Amino acid sequence: xxxxxxxxxxxILIILGVPTTVVIAILLLTGRGGKRTVMRDTTVFCTxxxxxxxxxxxYCVQCGNALQKAHQYGSSSNNVxxxxxxxxxxxxxxxxxCLPFGIPAIVYAAQVNGKLTAGxxxxxxxxxxxxxxxxWISFWVGLGFGIIYLLGVVIGGIAGR
Numbered sequence: 001x002x003x004x005x006x007x008x009x010x011x012i013l014i015i016l017g018v019p020t021t022v023v024i025a026i027l028l029l030t031g032r033g034g035k036r037t038v039m040r041d042t043t044v045f046c047t048x049x050x051x052x053x054x055x056x057x058x059y060c061v062q063c064g065n066a067l068q069k070a071h072q073y074g075s076s077s078n079n080v081x082x083x084x085x086x087x088x089x090x091x092x093x094x095x096x097x098c099l100p101f102g103i104p105a106i107v108y109a110a111q112v113n114g115k116l117t118a119g120x121x122x123x124x125x126x127x128x129x130x131x132x133x134x135x136w137i138s139f140w141v142g143l144g145f146g147i148i149y150l151l152g153v154v155i156g157g158i159a160g161r
Contacts, residue, residue, distance in 0.1 A: 056119030083124050085112035086131040093135050097142025105134035 044053045044067050046060035053061055060067060087109040094102025108131035115124035 054119040054121075083112060083116060083121070083128050084132070085109050085128060086135055087112075089135045090131055090138075093138040093142065098138040098145070101134060101138035101141055105131050105138055108134060 044055060044057060045051070046053060046063060046065050046067060048065040049060060049063045051060055051062040053067060057067055059065065086105065090102060090105035090109040094106055108127050111127045112124050112131065115121075115127060
């Protein structure tokens, strides 16, 4: 965020008088988020029709044949998939920032783990990106309304003297 580290941003926000809840939301949004690690097996091919299937599939998507996975020895570094679900961030921005834009964030964030469990890695990644997008939209809209409200209070206080 603007080339500053997380600590510098927090200090600037506290000096500017930003509420603690907003600072906590910023910390959670800029953090790693809730990541679920899934071991990715090698691609499974159907022995009957040759169709490529998802690694966790039990049956072939084309012919319905039962799939058997080959045993692999050793491990490689690209077998681990980290897909964040952003559920904690979605809940926080919904409560503290902007309810209407936080609700889609929660809905998308709740779908990530289910898609990972089903073996739909591409769908889980897409849903994770949408959850992150709605978290940021909710955060920035809430921050914008907060700044407008703060300016109104300051201007009203000055005009009331």
